[in-house]
Amino acid sequence: MKAAVFYGPRDIRTEEVEKPKIQDNEILINVKACGICGSDLHMYKLNLYTPLLVRPLKKGGIPGHEYSGVIVEVGKNIKRYKVGDRVVALANGGMAEYVPVPIIYGYNVYKLPPSVSYEEAATLEPLANSYHALMKGKPFNGANIVIFGAGAIGLGIIQCLKALDIEPNKLIMIDLSDSRLNLAKKLGADEIINANSENVFSRIIKIVGPMPTFRPSIIPMPKVDIIYDCVGYIKDQKAPLVLQQAINMARQFSGTVVVHGVFEESVRLDLTFMVGKEVTVKGSFGFTPLEMRKSIKLLENKKFDRSKIISHEFPIEKAKDAFETQCKTNESVKVLIKA
Ligand SMILES: [Zn+2]
Secondary structure, eight states, X not given: OEEEEEEETTEEEXXXXXXXXXXXXXXXXXXXXXXXXXXXXXXXXXXXXXXXXXXXXXXXXXXXXXXEEEEEEEOTTOOSOOTTOEEEEOSSOOSBXXXXXXXXXXXXXXXXXXXXXXXXXXXXXXXXHHHHHHHHTOOOTTOEEEEEOOSHHHHHHHXXXXXXXXXXXXXXXXXXXXXXXXXXXXXXXXXXXXXXXXXXXXXXXXXXXBOOOSSOOSSOOBOBOEEEEOOEEOTTOOSOOHHHHXXXXXXXXTOEEEEOSXXXXXXXXXXXXXXXTTOEEEEOOSOOHHHHHHHXXXXXXXXXXXXXXXXXXXXXXXXHHHHHHHHXXXXXXXXXXXX
């Protein structure tokens, strides 16, 4: 079968590899579409987290954990799934014609309703992550919400907010790419800020207004209730650290920062304002099975259009081009690979 095999930084090759043989507790999926995740890019560029992101082969490994497909074989012990089921599954190795998936009941394989396309379904893993991150922030009507990073996760947070009929006072998206920001606006952001060309902090104060303070403050304090950091720390980006900006702009006493981005190395933080304003900082990673099922329902009920975040599709023969395109954040949002 054809597969995209990762060997090291910027070295991914489409090769002919052995078709997997399944164990009794596994299913074999014929992959229809597989997305490239932000975490795959950290691996592709820097060889970070590679063991967590590939199905290892004797040499190299097959990445891909955001995919959909159809079951073509089931192991002896499998009762809940059958050949022909359309599914989304969580196991590495999706950038290939076939992927073996060990079944962990209720957790890692989900059947797709007929109305959900394979392409949309390939975006379910990031969608469920967006849903999870959104909920960690406990969003409420009238909240001022800032999202850093208009990639698949940040844009998915907007889509989930809208689908759940949560009505923020101001929903603000910050990114470095105008094309991604314009997409955020189309999906429902009230305000967009390009951090390359604007002073983020003063613009935020203009939009949401300052907090009245009862004691002198060194910096003005914006009324931002919830901040989603969907950037983390990317080594080759020269912008100021997002987490620091997020902490600085959080509302005094009740401000919450949800960190869903990945950090490519250790960072230095000044926590004066986290302590002084009693800001809550929460990590966010993955999702629960219930959140995945809710995400599938949102897709089934056509609550939003996930095709809007799919910017490119490449055949598996062009896996290298697919990764290079996903690296160009100005051109791409979510790149799909199809075997
Ligand atoms: Zn992912």
